[in-house]
Amino acid sequence: MVAVVLIASFVTGPFQANCYLLAAAEGSDCVIVDPGMGAMETLPSGLAAHHLSPVAVALTHGHIDHVGSAREAGRRYDVPVFCPVDDRNLLSEPMEGLADFAAPLLMEFYGSTSLAEPDEVIDVAPDSHHRLAGFDLEFLHAPGHTPGSSMIRLVDAEHGPVVLSGDVVFAGSVGRTDMPGGDPAVMATSLEEVVWPLDDATHLLPGHGGPTTMAAERAANPYLHAPTR
Template structure:
């Protein structure tokens, strides 16, 4: 199994490539702002051929480069239907001054957009990828799990020491707590590859993350995106 990634753009959102090994087909997870040069380098280094782009959710920092990446390589993008509108209307996922700034961006859908379904098993690039709808950060947030590898791409659901903010349009704190509770049914050794920041494990977050404690804070974080 080959998993590689890097933080992209001013938002430092993690973009990942996943493949059975070097020299094989791969999927790309969350190609965000200014991702193309770094992504091209990564694909060239490992001799990978992308077959799909997977989006954990529709926020601009995670989907900024979806259309150009898909268009350049003629591959489909997968996103939950509740977040599909954010591919063309990024301002709808942001509140305050940012909504006006990013709402002015000219964005388009890739030619081939496919909708994710809760519980689906995607068979792509020789991989089995389990999709779980995990709303709360956005209505269409999902996680991607590689069951045989104990790896979870959590998007902005779960971070090392924190969780996704819920004060943006489509966010809801009680809902994200339910999504997190479902996430915590995974084994402790499950490696969590989040949308921002370093990797962690389910066991570490279960033991130390204040938002996962029995008496969770009354509100989620209000920084980040």
């Protein structure tokens, strides 16, 4: 376990997605989690404010609002991009995970609906562990929002488990399943088998909106239920 003393976050892009910086201390190595569309407008100043040195980019899933700046961040800081293997196609073909309404927005941002992959992509296998910036990051595979959707879990020696839940679970809600690649039945299984068993003390840091805890979501999130089988 590592005593996490710094988890910084900021909101990026038209979909107001959260980008996180994970570090053990000011002035240390860090992991950039989910640098979405427009993240490079804020990311350099966030890193500088805490004197952080990126060693990797980690993605919870492949939707453009979470990966839109992954290539630029990886190239600028010369670090690999860790992507759930089942969502790797979305790094270069984002429309495979989006509805048609998003095409004009991608054209506005990137001048194309197809993108170049980051220079170095590390395929993340379901439920695998990766040692980055001193953390043991566990990618909990929780598909349904996208085929590769994952939650990134680490354990803080003082505060207990922390889960960056991507678009799997939010405060009071869960991820949508009506986009290409989404599957409501698969999501229901993920919520029962991956999310529900999380310890009540788990701090949840979602891909959109504010932080919450598993205890709060178990008590009040209408989409979470104990397994029925």
